[in-house]
Amino acid sequence: MKTLAVNTSRPYEIKIGRGSLDQAGVLCRQAIPNARKLTIVTDSRVLPLYLARTADSLEQMGFQIQCLTVPAGEASKSAEQLVILWEKMMAFGMTRTDAVVALGGGVVGDLAGFAAATLLRGVDYVQIPTTLLSQVDSSVGGKVAIDLRAGKNLAGAFWQPSLVIIDPGCLDTLPDRTFSDGMAEVIKYGCILDRKLFELLNRCGSRVRVMERIVDVVYTCCDLKRRVVVEDERDTGLRQLLNFGHTVGHAFELAGHYETWTHGQGVAAGMNWAAQLGVELGVTPPETVECIQELLKKFDLPLDIPCPWETMTEAVGLDKKNAGDHISLIVLEKLGQAVHRKMARDELLGLLKCMYGR
Numbered sequence: 417m418k419t420l421a422v423n424t425s426r427p428y429e430i431k432i433g434r435g436s437l438d439q440a441g442v443l444c445r446q447a448i449p450n451a452r453k454l455t456i457v458t459d460s461r462v463l464p465l466y467l468a469r470t471a472d473s474l475e476q477m478g479f480q481i482q483c484l485t486v487p488a489g490e491a492s493k494s495a496e497q498l499v500i501l502w503e504k505m506m507a508f509g510m511t512r513t514d515a516v517v518a519l520g521g522g523v524v525g526d527l528a529g530f531a532a533a534t535l536l537r538g539v540d541y542v543q544i545p546t547t548l549l550s551q552v553d554s555s556v557g558g559k560v561a562i563d564l565r566a567g568k569n570l571a572g573a574f575w576q577p578s579l580v581i582i583d584p585g586c587l588d589t590l591p592d593r594t595f596s597d598g599m600a601e602v603i604k605y606g607c608i609l610d611r612k613l614f615e616l617l618n619r620c621g622s623r624v625r626v627m628e629r630i631v632d633v634v635y636t637c638c639d640l641k642r643r644v645v646v647e648d649e650r651d652t653g654l655r656q657l658l659n660f661g662h663t664v665g666h667a668f669e670l671a672g673h674y675e676t677w678t679h680g681q682g683v684a685a686g687m688n689w690a691a692q693l694g695v696e697l698g699v700t701p702p703e704t705v706e707c708i709q710e711l712l713k714k715f716d717l718p719l720d721i722p723c724p725w726e727t728m729t730e731a732v733g734l735d736k737k738n739a740g741d742h743i744s745l746i747v748l749e750k751l752g753q754a755v756h757r758k759m760a761r762d763e764l765l766g767l768l769k770c771m772y773g774r
C-alpha cells in the first residue's frame with residue numbers, strides 16, 4: 417500500500433492500494449484510536465457494492481457502526497439531507513471522540529464531511545472514496561459543502577479528514593460515464609500542474625489503458641493536490657489553481673439544474689472555455705486549446721454545454737474567487753502551468769459575452 421502524508425493544520429495520511437477497503441478497520445483504529453462509534457454515510461448505489469466489506473472490517477476492530485444512506489446523486493448535497501444526518505448521528509449517541517466515515521463518491525464525501533465539520537462543532541471523519549473523481553480530488557484537502565438553491569457548494573467548511581483510504585479496485589464497478597467524470601479532474605491536474613501527466617493520459621487514451629496504470633495515476637493526482645493544499649489550505653491563492661475550468665463549469669452544472677450535467681462534464685467543458693479565455697487574454701498559446709479538446713474527446717467529455725446567458729452571469733457572480741468587483745480567473749501559460757489573472761468581473765463577462773456571440 418502507498419502512503420502520502422498531508423501536513424495540513426490537522427495532518428493525516430492517504431493510503432492507496434487495491435484491497436485497502438478490507439483494511440479499513442486496522443487503518444481507522446490507527447488514525448482515530450479514541451473513536452468507539454462510527455457513522456458510515458453512503459449512497460443507495462454504493463451500499464450494495466461496498467458497505468458489507470467496509471462494515472465487517474470496522475466491526476472486527478471493535479467499532480460500533482451505524483449506516484446512513486442517502487439517495488445517489490447531486491441532489492443529496494442538500495440542507496435537508498444534512499439535517500437528517502445530524503439528527504440520526506445524535507440519536508446514535510455520538511460524542512466528540514466518535515467519527516463519521518464517508519463511503520462513496522464526491523457527493524457523499526462533501527455531505528458527510530460537512531456533517532462531521534459541524535456536528536458537536538466538529539468530529540473526525542474518514543474518507544473512503546469510491547469514484548475516480550473522489551479518489552483523485554474531492555477526498556483530499558478538506559473542502560466540504562452542500563449546495564444551496566442559489567448554486568454549488570455555497571455552504572461549507574474547510575475541515576480536513578483524519579484519514580483517506582483509496583481502493584482503486586472500487587473503480588471496476590463504475591459506469592463509463594462516471595469514470596469519464598473523474599477523468600475531467602485528472603486532465604485538470606495535467607493542464608495546471610503536470611505536463612507529463614497530460615502526455616501520459618494522451619498516450620493512454622482510454623479507460624482500459626488508464627486502469628492499467630491506475631495506482632500511479634491516483635497517486636500522482638493526490639500528490640499534486642496534497643502539495644497545493646499544504647501550501648494554501650484555505651484557498652486564498654495557490655489552491656485556486658485547482659479551480660481551473662470551474663467558474664464556467666459551475667454555470668453549466670447550474671444550467672442543467674445539477675441533473676442533466678455532472679460535475680465532471682461541467683469541468684470538462686469549463687476547461688475548454690477557460691483555455692479559450694486564456695487565448696483571448698494573450699496568456700495561453702492557441703495550440704493548447706486543441707490539445708485539451710483532443711484529450712477531452714478521447715475520454716468522451718463534452719467541449720461545450722448549452723447555458724442561458726443569465727445563468728452564466730449568475731454563476732460567475734457566485735464564484736468563490738470573487739473579491740468585491742474583481743474575480744480571479746485561472747488560465748494556462750502553457751500545458752502544465754496555470755496562473756491567476758485578477759480582473760474586473762465585468763471584463764470577464766464581456767469576454768464571455770463575445771465568445772457567446774461566435
Ligand SMILES: NC(=O)c1ccc[n+]([C@@H]2O[C@H](COP(=O)([O-])OP(=O)(O)OC[C@H]3O[C@@H](n4cnc5c(N)ncnc54)[C@H](O)[C@@H]3O)[C@@H](O)[C@H]2O)c1
Pocket residue numbers: 459460461462465488489490493520521522523524526546547548549550553554555556557558559560569586587588589590591594597598679680
Ligand atoms: N470537495 C472537493 O474538493 C471536491 C472536488 C471535486 C468534486 N467535488 C464534488 O464531488 C461531486 C461529484 O462527485 P462524483 O463524480 O464522485 O459523483 P457522485 O458522488 O454523485 O457519484 C457518481 C455516481 O457513482 C455512483 N458510485 C460511486 N461509487 C461507485 C462505484 N465504485 N461503483 C459504481 N457506482 C459508484 C454513485 O452512487 C453515483 O450514482 C460534486 O458534488 C462535486 O462538486 C468536490
Ligand SMILES: O=C(O)C(=O)C[C@@H](O)[C@H](O)[C@H](O)COP(=O)(O)O
Pocket residue numbers: 553557559568569601651655656658659662736
Ligand atoms: O479542492 C479544491 O480547492 C478544488 O477547487 C477542487 C475542485 O475540483 C472542486 O470541485 C471544489 O469543490 C470546487 O470548490 P469551490 O470552492 O469552487 O466550490
Ligand SMILES: [Zn+2]
Pocket residue numbers: 553601662679683
Ligand atoms: Zn471539481
